[in-house]
Amino acid sequence: MNDTFDTLVNALLAAGLYAVMSYGLALIYGVLKIINLANAGVLMLGAYATWWMWSAWHVDPLLAPLIVIPVFFVFGVAIERTLVARVLGQDPIVSLLLLFGLWLVLQNVAYLAFTGDTRSIDDAFIDATFRFGDMQVPWPRVYVFAMGVLSLVALEAFLTRTQLGRAIRAIAQDRDAAKLIGVDVARVNAVAFGLGIAFAAFAGSLLALIFSFGPDFGRTLQLKSFCIVVLGGLDSIVGVAFGSIALAIAEGFGLRYMPASLQNLISFVVLVVVLIAFPKGISGMIRSVRNARDRA
Amino acid sequence: MPATVRKLVAGLVLLAAAAAVPAVVPGWEYALDTLFIVYLYGALALGWNILGGFAGQISFGHAAFVGIGAYATALLAGRGIPLWLAIPAGGLLAAAFSLAIGPPTFRLRGPYFAIATIGIGEATRLIALNWTALTGGASGLTLAFAPGIVPQYYGALALCTGAVLLSWWIVTSRFGMALAAIRSDPEAAATLGVQTTIAKTQALLLSAFVCGLGGGVYAIHYLFISPDSVFGFSLSISLIIMPIVGGIGTVAGPVLGSVIYTFIREQLEANFQNLDLLAFGLLLMAIVLFEPLGLIGAFDRFTRKRTAPMPPPVRSAGAGDG
Amino acid sequence: MAEPLLSGRGLAKRFGGLLAVSDVNVDVFAGEIFGLIGPNGAGKSTLFRLLAGILPPTAGSVFLDGRAITGIGAARVCAAGVVATHQIVRPFRSMTVVENVMVGAFFGERPRPRLRSQAHALAMDALERCALADRAEQPARALNLPGLKRLEIARALATNPRVLLLDEVLAGLNPTETDRTVELIHAIRDAGTTIVLVEHNLRAVRGLCSRLAALVQGAKVAEGEPAAVLADPVVVDAYIGRSTLVAPR
Numbered sequence: 001m002n003d004t005f006d007t008l009v010n011a012l013l014a015a016g017l018y019a020v021m022s023y024g025l026a027l028i029y030g031v032l033k034i035i036n037l038a039n040a041g042v043l044m045l046g047a048y049a050t051w052w053m054w055s056a057w058h059v060d061p062l063l064a065p066l067i068v069i070p071v072f073f074v075f076g077v078a079i080e081r082t083l084v085a086r087v088l089g090q091d092p093i094v095s096l097l098l099l100f101g102l103w104l105v106l107q108n109v110a111y112l113a114f115t116g117d118t119r120s121i122d123d124a125f126i127d128a129t130f131r132f133g134d135m136q137v138p139w140p141r142v143y144v145f146a147m148g149v150l151s152l153v154a155l156e157a158f159l160t161r162t163q164l165g166r167a168i169r170a171i172a173q174d175r176d177a178a179k180l181i182g183v184d185v186a187r188v189n190a191v192a193f194g195l196g197i198a199f200a201a202f203a204g205s206l207l208a209l210i211f212s213f214g215p216d217f218g219r220t221l222q223l224k225s226f227c228i229v230v231l232g233g234l235d236s237i238v239g240v241a242f243g244s245i246a247l248a249i250a251e252g253f254g255l256r257y258m259p260a261s262l263q264n265l266i267s268f269v270v271l272v273v274v275l276i277a278f279p280k281g282i283s284g285m286i287r288s289v290r291n292a293r294d295r296a
Numbered sequence: 297m298p299a300t301v302r303k304l305v306a307g308l309v310l311l312a313a314a315a316a317v318p319a320v321v322p323g324w325e326y327a328l329d330t331l332f333i334v335y336l337y338g339a340l341a342l343g344w345n346i347l348g349g350f351a352g353q354i355s356f357g358h359a360a361f362v363g364i365g366a367y368a369t370a371l372l373a374g375r376g377i378p379l380w381l382a383i384p385a386g387g388l389l390a391a392a393f394s395l396a397i398g399p400p401t402f403r404l405r406g407p408y409f410a411i412a413t414i415g416i417g418e419a420t421r422l423i424a425l426n427w428t429a430l431t432g433g434a435s436g437l438t439l440a441f442a443p444g445i446v447p448q449y450y451g452a453l454a455l456c457t458g459a460v461l462l463s464w465w466i467v468t469s470r471f472g473m474a475l476a477a478i479r480s481d482p483e484a485a486a487t488l489g490v491q492t493t494i495a496k497t498q499a500l501l502l503s504a505f506v507c508g509l510g511g512g513v514y515a516i517h518y519l520f521i522s523p524d525s526v527f528g529f530s531l532s533i534s535l536i537i538m539p540i541v542g543g544i545g546t547v548a549g550p551v552l553g554s555v556i557y558t559f560i561r562e563q564l565e566a567n568f569q570n571l572d573l574l575a576f577g578l579l580l581m582a583i584v585l586f587e588p589l590g591l592i593g594a595f596d597r598f599t600r601k602r603t604a605p606m607p608p609p610v611r612s613a614g615a616g617d618g
Numbered sequence: 619m620a621e622p623l624l625s626g627r628g629l630a631k632r633f634g635g636l637l638a639v640s641d642v643n644v645d646v647f648a649g650e651i652f653g654l655i656g657p658n659g660a661g662k663s664t665l666f667r668l669l670a671g672i673l674p675p676t677a678g679s680v681f682l683d684g685r686a687i688t689g690i691g692a693a694r695v696c697a698a699g700v701v702a703t704h705q706i707v708r709p710f711r712s713m714t715v716v717e718n719v720m721v722g723a724f725f726g727e728r729p730r731p732r733l734r735s736q737a738h739a740l741a742m743d744a745l746e747r748c749a750l751a752d753r754a755e756q757p758a759r760a761l762n763l764p765g766l767k768r769l770e771i772a773r774a775l776a777t778n779p780r781v782l783l784l785d786e787v788l789a790g791l792n793p794t795e796t797d798r799t800v801e802l803i804h805a806i807r808d809a810g811t812t813i814v815l816v817e818h819n820l821r822a823v824r825g826l827c828s829r830l831a832a833l834v835q836g837a838k839v840a841e842g843e844p845a846a847v848l849a850d851p852v853v854v855d856a857y858i859g860r861s862t863l864v865a866p867r
Binding site: 029034035083086087092093094096097098100101102103104105106107108109111112219222223226227230259261262264265268269271272275276 | 354356400403404406407408410411412414415416418419422423425426529533536540571573574576577578579580581584585588
Binding site: 468473479485486489490 | 692693696712717720726731777
């Protein structure tokens, strides 16, 4: 009984990180209709940036996002304007390959700059825990979970209450209609991409609090992100939240029955099962049902 | 058709030259070794190109087939099966595996296909890593015996030549025309009588078979294989980079890509660990942005066969299938 | 009366809550040019796709020469001898004009040619019939709209169909091009192919078709000689009524 409770709590906390990691993917797909394969690379760079600021300048890792987020937002906008915008009109595979190339570049820039050694942040906060029932819960995980929830709330508020957010939702729903009502698609594309990158970097910042990492770290997490967006919907923020929880719970319970090294296999299995059952992804299926119902 | 004859003659000349190398430079192991890698990776790139270039289904997890071929060969050789049986068995096993994963993956639309291929590549690696009883886990497998560098050289050359001939046959055949139609517009192709799923599955089988054979050849050269080396994402990446840089969907492109890939790797890997991958990332981005048809496309343009870059010949996998 | 070549019985198609086609029976006889008309949204394109095997029906069956071909998929329907063109042209953009038509030549007619040279010859035949032979080696992208429409037809012809279904093939053409295409359609019928047309151009339909069926809101409301159908008050009302600009609240 207690064991289940522990697993659930751990899963919930893990879900927070997964969610922040995946919001960016969903945002970018919703607006630009492309999969950001460079997500993992940015994630990893965000982690490195945080680590480096802590190790070189003693910047508190909790404050690092204040720098990381704006910097990477600008970076994201620049990438969109200079590279992504050029290939948006073409077949989706082109943008996929472009961002894949970018991922390679980012990953190996990290290798060159930071070498392949594993890095981690050692801070009083990192090791702090508190009692919850009879569990020792690490503070960073709670913090990350809180950030996950906060991000969700902030993102939803942004999307529903600001003009820019509404423009994003309009484009995500129907790009042509949005153009007709005067939405500046180019500008929104740039902002959405920038936000997506900023989120990924923010997730990297949070990741640095929990894990030790190397340049390759992003890749496993990338697969989990894909699994989450397939589960929850390629362009649905709330769906991402649910998908994160679902995956985290599946992993948590799976861990009890299989060795740790197989844990990553769980996300793949979930991915495959879901894709076989719902070739359009779960959100695609929901959308089909909704469309059919609306036509009645 | 003079163009075809010219290409045939050029190909034969190259083949003769390649076959003569061990005789002309006996004992120069470095040359034989490097050319071996060019042929092997050329074959792998051609294998990938059958599915990715001709059929337009871009796979990010093709190392799965290479790995299966490599491990099958290693395990069979370890049980005393002669190599001339073990390597083709590896190829067949890889093809059989592709038959299992093909139908469900081909149902996937748009980006889901790409994601699925990444997942498949990773999954096979994880399985190889954890199924220690069969694969030796992270410690990998070693081969006790392998033929000398000269037989290996000819083996790789034969594989590469075979892959080139197969690709050439596809490009000039009815089957190739079906794939080109599917690549362009699967639904329209279906209304004209093209059996799209069958054709894609056939392309996948051929692609997996060639890559499986390549895995076997890899195993007998390096004598040591591990999940990260033959199932690794880096290998999957290289299988994409080579054809795209050289010229996706052509016959010469993947081989050209292999030459460039091997050259860059040789030059850069010695000095900096990951500079080669960085170079490839940049190269990939440049190709995608400026010359989607790769170096062959650029060459065609400069010989004024076309006046403007053609749109990329591939279509996102699974999109709008009939 | 002879047996129909292509017929639909009790065809219905539902998309979620919308019934696009309901309980339609239609017969097309060999050698005729059969027209499907109706206002926008009447379901004629959907019925067209059901007959062509592009969409499976929710209910009902499609027969070719008495043999059921329902739900066997577009590729096999084409092999059986029924081929359709698309309302929005879909050329294979990365191929040349003749290569586009070779796809039809390779995969339509049985027995299928094995060699590219054979398919090339068949393709050139089809291109000649559609007055596109001089543009055979050009990339398909280089054609203008009338050319692309004729390419669609040539490609379909190369499959050597028994029934050719044309989806709004006259849309977007100027009067000269329309006349040329009408001539082409007549020539195709005269060469032995049965034709089914979906068309908005009622003037052309009157001159072209031997028989018409009119669909309104998914149901067949009239059938017969063009003059009679076009004068039918239900049909007239459907068209005129739809053309008022203000929708009643």
